[in-house]
Amino acid sequence: MHIGVPKEIKVHEYRVGLTPPSVREYIARGHQVTVQSGAGEGILCTDEAYIAAGAKIAASAAEIFASADMIVKVKEPQASEWPMLRTGQLLFTYLHLAPDPDQAKGLLESGCAAIAYETVTDDRGSLPLLAPMSEVAGRLSIEAAAEAMRRSEGGAGILLGGVPGVAAGRVTVLGGGVVGTHAARMAVGLGAEVTIVDRSIPRLRQLDEMFSGRIRTRYSTLDTIEHEVAIADAVIGAVLVAGASAPKLVTREMLKIMKPGSVLVDVAIDQGGCFETSKPTTHDHPTFVVDGIIHYCVANMPGAVPQTSAAALNNATLPYGLALAEKGLGALNTDTEIGRGLLAGLNIYDGKVTSEAVASSLNLDFVGPLEALN
Numbered sequence: 001m002h003i004g005v006p007k008e009i010k011v012h013e014y015r016v017g018l019t020p021p022s023v024r025e026y027i028a029r030g031h032q033v034t035v036q037s038g039a040g041e042g043i044l045c046t047d048e049a050y051i052a053a054g055a056k057i058a059a060s061a062a063e064i065f066a067s068a069d070m071i072v073k074v075k076e077p078q079a080s081e082w083p084m085l086r087t088g089q090l091l092f093t094y095l096h097l098a099p100d101p102d103q104a105k106g107l108l109e110s111g112c113a114a115i116a117y118e119t120v121t122d123d124r125g126s127l128p129l130l131a132p133m134s135e136v137a138g139r140l141s142i143e144a145a146a147e148a149m150r151r152s153e154g155g156a157g158i159l160l161g162g163v164p165g166v167a168a169g170r171v172t173v174l175g176g177g178v179v180g181t182h183a184a185r186m187a188v189g190l191g192a193e194v195t196i197v198d199r200s201i202p203r204l205r206q207l208d209e210m211f212s213g214r215i216r217t218r219y220s221t222l223d224t225i226e227h228e229v230a231i232a233d234a235v236i237g238a239v240l241v242a243g244a245s246a247p248k249l250v251t252r253e254m255l256k257i258m259k260p261g262s263v264l265v266d267v268a269i270d271q272g273g274c275f276e277t278s279k280p281t282t283h284d285h286p287t288f289v290v291d292g293i294i295h296y297c298v299a300n301m302p303g304a305v306p307q308t309s310a311a312a313l314n315n316a317t318l319p320y321g322l323a324l325a326e327k328g329l330g331a332l333n334t335d336t337e338i339g340r341g342l343l344a345g346l347n348i349y350d351g352k353v354t355s356e357a358v359a360s361s362l363n364l365d366f367v368g369p370l371e372a373l374n
């Protein structure tokens with residue numbers, strides 16, 4: 001198969017769909033890979049490094065979209081990329097369609113087969129292609145909170161770890177999945193007081209054991225959220241209902257009971273955000289203030305640390321990408337774990353929405369992936 005890797009064009013997105021070691025794996029299996037010139041700049045990889053791995057270099061994104069059977073990216077296509085996608089072409093990338101009707105329309109009109117990293121599942125029901133970026137974003141979320149909490153940044157002027165004799169900062173993490181766990185690890189490491197709120201009791205049990213009493217766990221109710229948000233210096237929004245828009249757990253009304261200058265980091269912003277007052281921001285202007293509360297809502301947080309993120313993402317996507325390169329849409333089947341995962345990942349096929357969660361969030365008709373493919 002011919003695989004195309006365009007340069008990412010989202011603001012401050014420095015990751016790349018395939019790193020040179022991944023290109024080498026595709027080439028070793030007899031595939032052809034074309035990479036846009038400069039696509040690896042963000043991870044400090046030259047065109048020569050891609051050529052050494054066996055890739056061809058194309059001058060423009062247009063050449064790549066026109067010739068490749070499968071486009072491997074990181075972020076959702078930007079508006080200028082939708083018209084370059086074509087019927088039958090495979091698109092393998094993050095999409096986050098539930099809160100993004102324009103993106104859904106662009107992809108539906110293109111006729112392409114779009115597989116969203118964030119809805120690919122494994123047989124345990126986890127999200128193996130979202131997990132590595134959730135690990136990165138969870139860890140970054142505490143760095144972002146700590147920075148925003150500085151007085152010089154408009155924050156309340158609290159050091160997360162405190163010092164002997166002075167109370168540490170309080171961090172409330174809403175959602176104790178991958179993002180939440182990695183945020184908690186960083187916050188605990190800095191010496192903060194940490195509470196994790198989740199609606200899954202089995203998950204709260206696991207977290208309680210994992211952190212050996214170093215964090216508090218709370219079951220997610222309106223009462224809990226109100227209480228924990230009111231006493232927090234930083235709140236990390238890390239909930240997910242796979243594929244669907246994030247539930248709005250913190251309302252604008254609740255901002256009134258929060259401490260002035262406290263910080264909300266909405267990692268779930270890519271699924272629409274879990275704070276009512278969130279709106280997506282970029283690494284250029286990551287924060288804004290509503291009612292005295294600082295909001296950080298960057299939708300591609302891992303893009304800021306591309307060397308770590310692109311390597312971690314490629315480790316996870318490689319076996320799925322190779323299966324697609326080998327078998328095309330035949331890789332989507334019920335016979336293997338990868339096949340089942342890719343079926344769950346198919347969001348759009350030939351002008352149809354094939355993810356139930358996406359269809360219901362966008363109020364569009366749903367066609368099951370197997371039915372659509374047959």
Ligand SMILES: NC(=O)C1=CN([C@@H]2O[C@H](COP(=O)(O)OP(=O)(O)OC[C@H]3O[C@@H](n4cnc5c(N)ncnc54)[C@H](O)[C@@H]3O)[C@@H](O)[C@H]2O)C=CC1
Binds near residue numbers: 118174199270
């Ligand atoms: N902004 C960014 O750059 C990035 C954003 N993300 C996003 O972060 C979010 C979280 O991702 P993961 O941690 O991987 O998901 P996950 O599925 O591992 O964890 C989500 C957790 O939220 C919990 N949850 C769901 N509804 C809840 C509720 N009402 N109250 C309390 N807990 C609730 C679930 O029980 C689960 O434990 C996703 O939207 C993901 O797309 C991930 C990576 C980068």
Ligand SMILES: CC(=O)C(=O)O
Binds near residue numbers: 303
């Ligand atoms: C998960 C995602 O959207 C990102 O890493 O940018």
Ligand SMILES: [Mg+2]
Binds near residue numbers: 096300
């Ligand atoms: Mg995102």
